[in-house]
Each structure stands twice: as structure tokens, then as C-alpha cells.
Amino acid sequence: MQVKYTLPILAVTGFLFASYTVVSSNKPIPVAPAIAPPASAPFKSFIAGAGIVEPKGRNIAIGTPLSGIVKTVAVKVGDKVNAGMPLFYLDDRDTHAELTVKLADLAKAKASANEALASLKDTQSLSDLAEAVTDRRAISSEELLRRRNALLINAAKLDSAKALVQQAEAALANTQTTLARLIVQAPIDCEVLQVNIRPGEFAQAGALNTPLLVLGNMDQLHVRVDIDENDAWRFDKNSKAVAFLRGNQHFKTDLILAYVEPYVIPKKSLTGDSTEQVDTRVLQALYSFDRKQLPVYVGQQMDVFIEAKDYPGNNGSPL
Amino acid sequence: MNPSSLAVRCQNVVKIYATGDQKVTALNGVNLDIAMGELMMLVGPSGCGKTTLISVIAGILDQDSGCCEVFGEDLLNMSNQHKLKFRARNIGFVFQAFNLLPALSAAENVSVPLIINGMKRSDAERKAITVLDQVGLGERVSALPSELSGGQQQRVAIARALVHSPKLIVCDEPTSSLDHETGCNVMALLKEVALHKDRALVIVTHDARIFDFADRIAEMDDGHIVEVKDKMTQLLKNIEHG
Amino acid sequence: MNHIALKMLMGDRGKYLGIVMGLTFASLIMTQQPAIFLGLMSRSYSFISDVGLPDIWVMDAKVQFVDDIKPLQDTELYRVRGISGVDWAMPMYKGLLKARLVDGTFQTCNVVGLDDATLIGGPPVMMEGKLEDLRRSDGIIVDVDGARDKLGKPSPTPGGKRISLKVGDSVELNDHRAIVVGIAKVTRTFQSQSVVYTTYSRAKSYAPKERKLLSFVLVKAKPGQDLAELTRRIRATTGLAAYTRGEFISLTYEYFMHNTGIPINFGISVLLGFIVGAAIAGQTFYNCTLENLRQFGVLKAMGASNWVLLRMILLQAVLVGTIGYGLGVGLTALFGYSMRHSILAFKFPWQLLLFSGAGVSLICVFAALISILKVIRLEPAIVFKG
Numbered sequence: 033m034q035v036k037y038t039l040p041i042l043a044v045t046g047f048l049f050a051s052y053t054v055v056s057s058n059k060p061i062p063v064a065p066a067i068a069p070p071a072s073a074p075f076k077s078f079i080a081g082a083g084i085v086e087p088k089g090r091n092i093a094i095g096t097p098l099s100g101i102v103k104t105v106a107v108k109v110g111d112k113v114n115a116g117m118p119l120f121y122l123d124d125r126d127t128h129a130e131l132t133v134k135l136a137d138l139a140k141a142k143a144s145a146n147e148a149l150a151s152l153k154d155t156q157s158l159s160d161l162a163e164a165v166t167d168r169r170a171i172s173s174e175e176l177l178r179r180r181n182a183l184l185i186n187a188a189k190l191d192s193a194k195a196l197v198q199q200a201e202a203a204l205a206n207t208q209t210t211l212a213r214l215i216v217q218a219p220i221d222c223e224v225l226q227v228n229i230r231p232g233e234f235a236q237a238g239a240l241n242t243p244l245l246v247l248g249n250m251d252q253l254h255v256r257v258d259i260d261e262n263d264a265w266r267f268d269k270n271s272k273a274v275a276f277l278r279g280n281q282h283f284k285t286d287l288i289l290a291y292v293e294p295y296v297i298p299k300k301s302l303t304g305d306s307t308e309q310v311d312t313r314v315l316q317a318l319y320s321f322d323r324k325q326l327p328v329y330v331g332q333q334m335d336v337f338i339e340a341k342d343y344p345g346n347n348g349s350p351l
Numbered sequence: 352m353n354p355s356s357l358a359v360r361c362q363n364v365v366k367i368y369a370t371g372d373q374k375v376t377a378l379n380g381v382n383l384d385i386a387m388g389e390l391m392m393l394v395g396p397s398g399c400g401k402t403t404l405i406s407v408i409a410g411i412l413d414q415d416s417g418c419c420e421v422f423g424e425d426l427l428n429m430s431n432q433h434k435l436k437f438r439a440r441n442i443g444f445v446f447q448a449f450n451l452l453p454a455l456s457a458a459e460n461v462s463v464p465l466i467i468n469g470m471k472r473s474d475a476e477r478k479a480i481t482v483l484d485q486v487g488l489g490e491r492v493s494a495l496p497s498e499l500s501g502g503q504q505q506r507v508a509i510a511r512a513l514v515h516s517p518k519l520i521v522c523d524e525p526t527s528s529l530d531h532e533t534g535c536n537v538m539a540l541l542k543e544v545a546l547h548k549d550r551a552l553v554i555v556t557h558d559a560r561i562f563d564f565a566d567r568i569a570e571m572d573d574g575h576i577v578e579v580k581d582k583m584t585q586l587l588k589n590i591e592h593g
Numbered sequence: 594m595n596h597i598a599l600k601m602l603m604g605d606r607g608k609y610l611g612i613v614m615g616l617t618f619a620s621l622i623m624t625q626q627p628a629i630f631l632g633l634m635s636r637s638y639s640f641i642s643d644v645g646l647p648d649i650w651v652m653d654a655k656v657q658f659v660d661d662i663k664p665l666q667d668t669e670l671y672r673v674r675g676i677s678g679v680d681w682a683m684p685m686y687k688g689l690l691k692a693r694l695v696d697g698t699f700q701t702c703n704v705v706g707l708d709d710a711t712l713i714g715g716p717p718v719m720m721e722g723k724l725e726d727l728r729r730s731d732g733i734i735v736d737v738d739g740a741r742d743k744l745g746k747p748s749p750t751p752g753g754k755r756i757s758l759k760v761g762d763s764v765e766l767n768d769h770r771a772i773v774v775g776i777a778k779v780t781r782t783f784q785s786q787s788v789v790y791t792t793y794s795r796a797k798s799y800a801p802k803e804r805k806l807l808s809f810v811l812v813k814a815k816p817g818q819d820l821a822e823l824t825r826r827i828r829a830t831t832g833l834a835a836y837t838r839g840e841f842i843s844l845t846y847e848y849f850m851h852n853t854g855i856p857i858n859f860g861i862s863v864l865l866g867f868i869v870g871a872a873i874a875g876q877t878f879y880n881c882t883l884e885n886l887r888q889f890g891v892l893k894a895m896g897a898s899n900w901v902l903l904r905m906i907l908l909q910a911v912l913v914g915t916i917g918y919g920l921g922v923g924l925t926a927l928f929g930y931s932m933r934h935s936i937l938a939f940k941f942p943w944q945l946l947l948f949s950g951a952g953v954s955l956i957c958v959f960a961a962l963i964s965i966l967k968v969i970r971l972e973p974a975i976v977f978k979g
Contacts (some may be wrong), residue, residue: 040614040912040915042920043923046927047922050925050926053930058942062645062717064646064715064717067710068679070683070708070713071679071712072813072815073674078677080674080682081671134850260671260672312666340675411894411976412974432898435896435897435898438894438896438898439897444894450891452601453604455597455600459597464895466597467594467896486836521741523977555977
């Protein structure tokens with residue numbers, strides 16, 4: 033009668049094992065937690081957008097008026113500079129040489145002018161002598177005429193020599209200006225954000241893809257927020273806005289609207305590959321915020337929520 | 352005969368088997384009385400209706416007409432439920448093929464009628480063992496039928512027929528599967544243990560060797576009782592023939 | 594009588610074992626085949642169920658199932674973010690990219706790009722490294738099966754096992770360098786491609802240049818927000834499709850149900866198991882009853898009512914059914930257990946226990962029923978026939 037008990041015992045064991053398998057194999061899959069808690073809007077109804085931090089007045093991409101080899105770079109990234117402070121120097125050796133030439137030219141012109149002045153004085157005194165003779169017979173009228181003319185000629189020569197001096201001075205001033213232009217200066221009080229030029233490199237004049245230097249006013253930062261054109265009608269200038277720093281939702285700040293760029297532009301992706309083309313247009317709104325509240329860097333992305341009126345009823349058209 | 356001492360009273364019992372269009376008349380007006388304390392044998396050629404008659408008497412087959420009263424109760428008018436209970440309580444069976452349940456031990460086999468009557472298993476088995484003792488199998492209570500000889504098996508069957516003290520025991524060819532000696536032993540046992548004044552035994556048999564055990568012998572042929580002989584007549588006949 | 598019924602059943606050991614084996618077989622087939630089927634089907638949506646955090650998936654309206662990627666514009670993310678009731682919304686890239694292995698072979702893998710800041714939607718279990726390591730440059734996380742097998746380095750001996758990819762190894766993804774910074778355990782997907790996790794922006798640079806690359810927007814609803822209401826709102830305002838996780842799973846599941854032959858194949862297997870099991874077990878049980886018919890006749894003659902006999906047969910059926918069922922599901926569980934590290938799909942939910950239980954019960958009821966009919970119709974008079 034062994035079968036009598038073995039089979040039921042086996043069956044019970046089998047069932048228990050199956051139940052165990054059921055319980056153990058159907059444990060819920062563990063949920064991977066978010067590494068950083070995602071930011072969520074503090075408003076009931078809102079517009080969400082990606083914002084990028086930029087200095088007030090946007091970034092200044094410094095260019096050079098003249099092309100040339102960079103001699104020295106006077107600033108480094110992070111330097112605070114005042115208006116007029118030199119940023120970098122271009123190679124000025126040929127300009128300096130030219131300056132010497134111009135100075136010599138000036139000296140020569142001045143010497144010529146002095147010579148003309150001396151001649152004028154000489155002819156002046158001869159003329160004065162002749163004019164002082166009251167007896168017209170004592171001096172031939174021819175001599176008198178010759179002396180008068182010589183005076184006039186020398187006067188004209190002096191004018192001409194003076195003009196040459198002026199010309200030489202102007203030429204000198206021109207070279208000095210060129211020299212000054214080889215020193216690129218900060219246009220405003222600001223901070224150096226990027227330096228893309230090093231001594232010895234050739235700085236190309238004109239608009240460049242990579243600016244030589246990027247300056248910006250870091251005292252006051254702005255967040256440039258892209259609002260999808262589909263949501264643009266919901267945007268209200270007076271509504272509240274909050275920005276969260278990506279990666280830590282505890283860093284957040286209230287935003288104050290600075291201005292809205294009235295022209296809706298094609299979206300340049302702020303979030304991904306720059307070559308990406310997206311056929312949507314965005315309204316850009318600029319907000320200012322208190323920089324002390326956030327350890328934020330220029331160019332960093334933020335999640336921005338702007339309070340807005342809700343979409344019309346649920347049966348509203350999606351378009 | 353005193354009606355109260357009458358175990359079975361058959362009057363004009365008719366049973367017709369219908370198989371398709373054919374009709375076979377198994378019982379054709381049987382009249383038979385069996386008294387308490389009597390051992391009645393039914394004899395006759397095969398197909399004469401002996402088995403049908405005891406089936407009707409035992410209440411496992413309904414006759415088509417006529418009346419069959421067992422202990423004064425008309426089986427035909429009894430509800431099925433009532434008939435089952437009646438059978439369980441009052442009738443014991445002994446079969447030609449023993450019909451023991453092969454998976455059960457001797458004691459368990461014997462206890463089945465008691466269990467059917469609602470007795471608890473442990474009590475039933477205890478009672479079964481005492482009865483097995485009576486039939487001389489006290490040593491083999493836990494043996495399976497397959498481990499017992501034919502005679503022992505029939506003794507177990509007798510014990511099973513007796514265990515619930517029925518008032519009527521119906522035996523169908525109890526000895527035909529056994530050799531002569533064993534058959535006689537079984538019959539002797541049956542008569543000794545089973546028969547007393549409050550019980551009737553009906554035995555269907557072919558076996559002329561055991562006619563001696565009968566109180567009366569009813570001869571059947573073709574659905575009739577041809578003749579009922581009591582023991583004395585039987586003896587006389589035997590002497591005549593002998 | 595119960596005791597007698599059991600003794601009668603177990604008396605013939607061969608028959609008893611036959612019935613139990615038939616039922617075991619039926620129960621095994623009816624549990625194991627659906628388990629494999631469910632395992633396969635659950636792989637179709639395992640990617641969705643692995644991403645546990647978001648409540649709602651937003652995608653193109655025409656997406657039919659999880660691997661049917663129809664990318665969106667990046668700006669849709671912000672539109673979804675701007676819908677009230679949305680707690681947060683994160684982008685996710687999912688696409689098939691070719692990885693070039695050190696030995697020069699190519700392997701298609703499933704690249705998943707997670708939101709750069711939060712890394713929401715990452716793999717559920719990290720085996721090596723941390724999810725944060727994705728922030729390292731060129732970092733990717735590879736699933737362990739892919740690392741061991743498909744993305745592994747070739748064996749030094751020909752025909753040997755591939756060398757598993759380790760943290761620090763590099764792969765080339767669509768001509769971009771990628772460094773393994775972690776190994777994750779993910780639920781296998783239907784196509785069994787290896788899964789590579791990286792950040793959203795890096796995934797976009799790996800992916801071939803396309804105008805649209807945003808595969809899904811994962812949305813978490815604000816606490817207390819009704820999800821059905823929110824999905825409806827997202828659909829209405831953006832014109833995109835929004836599904837709760839359950840809905841997206843059933844969408845994927847339905848797609849596989851209606852567009853592949855898997856359900857039919859397994860349905861036939863299960864049916865066959867049922868029929869064969871029913872045939873073997875039912876037949877043997879019926880035979881057993883037929884063989885015991887004389888005994889039932891004896892019991893009936895001795896006054897056992899039909900009800901008692903019915904109970905006896907039912908008890909027998911219940912016993913063999915229970916034993917066969919227990920053995921069958923036990924063997925199935927054993928099968929699943931021994932196959933747990935293999936590629937075989939196997940899923941054993943509690944409903945399956947009920948399903949095979951119901952199947953076995955049906956067989957038993959069927960077997961018992963024909964036996965019971967036989968016994969009830971039985972004329973006890975047969976006991977007198979030699």
C-alpha cells in the first residue's frame with residue numbers, strides 16, 4: 033500500500049512547489065527609481081518649456097576689426113573686465129615701423145615748413161627794405177616788383193609746407209589709430225565667458241562661426257524659454273513662472289519676465305543635436321531671476337513652467 | 352401455516368423480459384411460500400426462472416404482475432428508497448461467484464453491509480471479526496480475497512450475508528464453484544450458523560449433492576413451480592430410487 | 594463507504610496508476626503549454642512592464658504595439674508636459690541600432706534612450722555599476738543576456754563560449770564609440786535582442802539622422818489624478834495616443850494575439866493535451882468502473898443507494914483528479930524551475946493553476962459522469978448471473 037500514500041504526498045508536494053513557483057516567479061518587477069526626482073509644475077495648468085541660461089543682453093561674440101596674428105591675450109576665462117580694458121593684442125610690428133616712417137615724414141615736413149618760413153622772413157625783410165625807400169628813384173620799379181613777388185611766393189610756399197605738415201600729421205594719426213585697433217578692448221563691463229584664441233593664432237576679421245571671445249554680463253542672467261507655437265496663445269505676460277535646475281529639482285527659482293521677443297522663430301533645438309531640424313516655430317520669452325538662488329551656469333538648461341489658462345474643454349479640437 | 356411465521360409469500364408472480372421484439376417469460380405465475388426458520392432450495396434446469404424468482408424475492412427485480420410479500424410487506428408497492436433500506440436491513444446475499452470486493456480484506460468485506468446500514472467503520476469491523484470467528488476464519492481477518500481459497504472466500508461471503516442479522520438470506524448456487532467436500536462444508540456451516548427460527552434461507556442450486564441440507568425443495572421449470580417436496584418426501588424418493 | 598471507494602480505486606494498482614498518469618499528463622500539458630505561451634506573450638510587453646515609474650505612455654496615434662516606433666517631434670514632450678494633471682513627462686528613445694563588435698560582426702540591438710537628467714525608465718535591476726554611471730561620457734548599460742551572448746567577445750577557442758562583455762569594454766554603435774558602464778538584468782523581450790540603455794541625447798546622436806526621434810513620452814500623473822481622464826485629455830489636446838501602462842500592455846498583447854500564429858499553436862497544444870488527457874484518464878477511469886461494475890452491483894443489491902454509489906465514484910474521481918493535478922502542476926513548476934536560466938519563455942501565474950485545475954476537473958467530471966450513468970442504470974440483478 034505504498035502507492036496509497038506516496039502518490040498523494042507527491043501530489044501535495046507538487047502542488048506546493050507549483051504554488052511556491054507561482055508566488056516566487058510572479059513577484060513584481062522592481063521599479064528603477066528616477067536618479068534625480070523630476071521637476072513638476074507647481075501650477076494646476078501651465079505651459080512647459082525648456083529654458084537656456086544666458087547673460088542679460090545676450091552673449092557678446094567679440095570680433096576683431098583687423099585680421100592678424102594674435103600677439104598676446106590679456107584676459108582669461110572668468111575675468112571681469114571693465115569697458116575699455118584690452119582683451120587681446122594683434123601683431124603690430126609693421127604698424128610700428130610705419131609709424132616711425134610717418135614720424136620721419138612729419139619731421140621732414142616740419143623742417144620744410146621752417147625753411148619756407150625762413151625764406152619768407154628773408155624775402156619779407158628785403159621787401160620791407162625796398163618798401164621803406166621813399167624815393168622811388170633810388171630803387172628801380174622792377175627791383176621793387178621782384179621783391180614783392182618773392183614775398184608772395186615765399187608766403188605761398190610756407191602755406192604749402194604747412195599743408196604738408198598737416199598731411200604728415202594726419203598720416204601719423206592714421207597709423208596710430210591702426211595701432212590702437214590692433215588692441216581689442218572690452219566694449220562694456222562684463223565677464224569673459226569663452227576664449228577661443230591663443231597667441232600666435234590668426235584672428236580673422238568679420239563674423240565667425242566660433243567667436244574669438246565671448247563676453248557677457250553675468251551680474252544679471254536671463255532664461256530664454258522656448259514656447260511651442262501651439263501653446264503661444266496660452267502665454268500670458270503677467271503670469272507666474274518657475275524654473276527648475278535640471279538634475280536637482282530642489283534648485284528652483286521664481287522668474288520675472290524681462291521681455292518677449294515678438295518674432296516667432298524656427299526652433300533651434302536647445303536639447304539635442306544642433307544639426308537637427310524641426311519644423312516647428314517657437315515664441316521666445318526672456319525671464320530674469322536672482323542669480324544667488326541657483327548655482328547656475330550660463331548655457332545650462334532649465335525646466336520652466338509658466339502658469340497658463342487650461343486648454344478649452346476636453347472636447348476641444350486638438351488643433 | 353401461521354402468517355406471522357411466513358417469510359415470503361409469492362402469489363401468481365409473472366416476470367417477462369422484453370429484449371427488442373422478443374419477449375421471454377421468465378416467471379409465469381409462481382406461487383410459493385417460505386416459512387421462517389426454513390431452508391428452501393430452488394432447483395430446476397437452467398433458464399427455468401430460479402434466479403429471476405430469487406431476484407424478485409430479494410427485492411432487486413420488480414415483477415410485472417402478481418404479488419410478492421416479504422415479511423408481510425409488498426415489495427412492488429414500496430418506494431425505491433424504502434426498498435433499499437428494506438434490503439439493506441433484512442436480506443443477506445451469498446453468490447455463486449462470491450462477489451467479494453477484491454481490494455478489501457476479509458473483515459472489511461464482511462463489514463460492508465453494516466456500513467451500508469450506517470454503522471461506524473470501526474464498530475462494523477469489530478463485529479465483522481466476531482462473525483468471521485464464527486465461520487472459522489478468525490485467523491484470516493486481514494487477508495485479501497485473492498489470498499483465500501474458494502471455500503474460505505465463500506465463508507467470508509456467508510459471514511457477510513450474516514453479519515447484519517438479516518431475516519432472509521438468498522444464496523445463488525453457493526457451492527457450484529466449489530469441490531464436493533468444500534461445498535458440503537460450506538452448506539453445513541451455512542445451515543449451522545445461519546439457520547435459526549427467525550430467519551429463512553433461500554438457496555438456488557443445481558447441486559444435487561447438497562439437497563440433503565434442504566428443509567423443502569421447490570422444483571421449477573419454465574417459469575412454474577412444478578413441485579414442492581419436503582424433506583420427508585425427498586428421503587422417501589431417495590429410498591425408492593436407491 | 595468512502596474508505597471502500599478508495600480501496601476499490603487503489604485495489605488495482607495498474608489501473609490506478611494509469612488514471613493518475615493520464616491526469617498528470619493532461620494537467621502537465623494544460624499547465625506547461627499555457628505557461629510557455631504566457632511566457633512568450635509576456636515577453637511581447639516585457640519592455641513596458643519593466644518601466645515601472647510612469648503611469649501613461651504617449652506616442653503617435655498610429656502605433657500598434659511596443660516595437661512599432663513612430664517617432665514624434667521633440668516639442669511634443671513640452672506640449673504633453675503642459676497638460677494639467679501631468680506631474681512630469683519624460684522623453685524616451687527606443688530604436689534598433691547596429692552594434693559593431695570587436696571581432697567586426699554586427700549585431701542589432703535595442704537602444705533605449707532615457708531622459709538625461711532623471712534617467713527615468715531605466716533597467717529594473719542593475720547587476721554591475723549604477724544607473725547614474727550613464728552620465729559618464731559615452732556610457733551605455735547593457736543587459737546581462739546580451740552581454741553574455743550576443744554582444745560578447747568571440748571565444749579564443751573556436752566554437753567555445755563567448756566571453757562576456759564587462760564594464761569598461763567598448764562597442765561601436767552606429768559608428769559611435771560607446772563604453773559599457775553597467776550590466777543590467779531586464780526581462781527578455783520577444784525578439785530577444787540585447788538591450789542597450791543610454792541617455793536620450795546620446796541615443797539621438799547614435800541614431801541615424803532623422804527629423805523626429807522621440808519614441809515615447811513617459812507621463813506620471815499628479816497624485817489623485819484619474820488616469821483614464823488624463824489619457825483622454827492628452828489625446829484631446831495633443832492628438833497623440835496616450836495609454837496607461839495596462840492599456841499599452843494589452844494593446845501590444847492584442848497585436849500579437851491577432852497578428853501571429855502563436856495563440857492558435859498553443860491553443861491546439863492545450864486542446865490536444867486536454868483531449869489526450871481526457872481520453873486516457875477518462876477511458877481508464879471508465880474501464881475501471883466497468884470492471885468494478887459487478888462490485889457496484891453487489892453494493893447496490895446489498896442496499897447501497899445510487900446517491901452513495903455516486904458519492905463513491907465522485908470521491909474516486911476527485912482523488913485521482915487531485916493527485917494528477919498536483920503531480921502535473923508540480924512537474925510543470927519543476928520544468929520551469931530547471932529552465933529558469935535558459936532562453937525558454939515560462940510564466941506561471943496563479944490563474945494558470947486555476948485554469949489547469951478547471952481542465953482536470955472537467956476531465957474528472959466527464960469521466961465520473963459516464964461512470965455514474967453506467968452505475969445508476971445498473972440493474973442489481975446482474976449479481977446473480979455467473
